[in-house]
Amino acid sequence: MDASAEQSLPEPGSQDSVAGDDIEIVVNVGGVRQVLYGDLLSQYPETRLAELIDCLAGGYDTIFSLCDDYDPGKREFYFDRDPDAFKCVIEVYYFGEVHMKKGICPICFKNEMDFWKVDLKFLDDCCKSHLSEKREELEEIARRVQLILDDLGVDAAEGRWRRCQKCVWKFLEKPESSCPARVVAVLSFLLILVSSVVMCMGTIPELQVVDAEGNRVEHPTLENVETACIGWFTLEYLLRLFSSPNKLHFALSFMNIVDVLAILPFYVSLTLTHLGARMMELTNVQQAVQALRIMRIARIFKLARHSSGLQTLTYALKRSFKELGLLLMYLAVGIFVFSALGYTMEQSHPETLFKSIPQSFWWAIITMTTVGYGDIYPKTTLGKLNAAISFLCGVIAIALPIHPIINNFVRYYNKQRVLETAAKHELELMELNSSSEGKPGGSRSDLDTLPPEPAAREGPSWGSRLKLSHSDTFIPLLTEKHHRTRLQSCK
Secondary structure, three states: OOHHHOEOOOOOOOOOOOOHHHEEEEEEEOOEEEEEEHHHHOOOOOOHHHHHHHHHHHOHHHHHOOOOEEEOOOOEEEEOOOHHHHHHHOHHHHHOOEOOOOOOOHHHHHHHHHHOOOOHHHEOHHHHHHHHHHHHHHHHHHHHHHHHHHHHOOOOOOOHHHHHHHHHHHHHHOHHHOHHHHHHHHHHHHHHHHHHHHHHHOOOHHHEEEOOOOOEEEOHHHHHHHHHHHHHHHHHHHHHHHHOOOHHHHHHOHHHHHHHHHHHHHHHHHHHHHHHHHHOOHHHHHHHHHHHHHHHHHHHHHHHHHOHHHHHHHHHHHHOHHHHHHHHHHHHHHHHHHHHHHHHHHOOOOOOOOOOHHHHHHHHHHHHOOOOOOOOOOOOHHHHHHHHHHHHHHHHHHHOOHHHHHHHHHHHHHHHHHHHHHHHHHHHHHHHHHHHHOOOOOOOOHHHHOOOOOOOOOOOOHHHHOOHHHOOOEEEEEEOOEEEEHHHHOO
16 A cells, blocks of 8 residues: 555544545554554544544544554554464454454453453454363363362361361362362272172172072071171261251252162162061062172262272263264164175075064174174175174274264263363462461452553553553452462463
8 A cells, every 4th residue: 555545643642634535654563563544444433443543633642542652653552461372362343243353361452352342243253262171161160179279278167067068068078178088088989989890799699698488598607797888988078068158059969869779779778578478478679689689789879989090981971962863873874784795695494594574683783793602693695794784883982982972971071171270270379379478367369469550641651551450460260369360270
């Protein structure tokens, strides 16, 4: 563009008017100089850059309300902001949308967009997903930090019963809180294993005894061990229930429902054994007791409470419902096709084992899943060829969705480790800030101690006008006393 066609900015406070579309705006963002034009910026008049067009008419007070510094000789506006994020933000003037460059913290980029007064609606959908994910991570970190702070803090206004309740909850729910709590967690883990082993050993005929009616029952020693384990599980559940801050949420939690299912069959069986004979036949009582004893296998799921690996696997499977659905769909289609082909091809053999298509489903299932029991197999040449093809298709169908499921597991496992480290790092920063400020309970960031901005400025003392709040914005994620600074958000 010809230089004569562009007009320079007028002097601050002058009454000279210049057409907004012809103004040349020079900005320096983090040391990177950029030349913009009024006709480009005026497309979005509510943005900060568009406000620079008419800011000189209001004098230096208006100028420094929009930028960090201004050089009247070069007619250049200075901003202490991230230049990489600025290059992404100004795309809105050229393309009508903003794309976040890879490697920029989404939370920091959102703060940059807020500073430049560019609405988040211009951010592309793919970048909004990264922003939402990062925001959820910060909220999870804030939740973990808040839980740790709640555990460390003691409220003097609380009664003795409330303090005792919190101590019991912390003792049973958080093994890392103390050495005795860790010992109790290990003991509970071992008792789960012992009760599961006892349940299995009770089915061995050599370890069973004959009762007065001639029926084989579990050995009394094994029953005593199981009774002791159930007593421990019951005591543990009741203590956790009474000390829980939210008893309704506790009762409806999945793992706590598993705990109830692990101990409930024992008491129901005990009740039926002693009282059920009076209300129903002995045979029916024994069948009901036998059915309830099978429910004891639920106690093995109690191990998930003490194993982060099992919890991670459960979460990965929940996040992989789509992939698991695809796997079942592939197998269902293959089973139907190959069982119908196998039935048709085997009809020519006089000793065929394929009596019907529904019966052939079993053969297709064990073939496509590479089990192959050998109870049913093809005898014709075409049937064997069909079996080979079904075998290969089954391997491919099973292998395809496995990779996304593994990725979900690894991603969630690594994310949990990162969040745990970030929460510890956040606590270290709070401790460092409180020690540097000399306040025993303080955990506020340095931004909270900054003096307020003056209402009006007299004269262009540009060196003192760099505002820290422009580059260290904070996000209140914890409480009013706990903030995350912009630099902390990237860690």
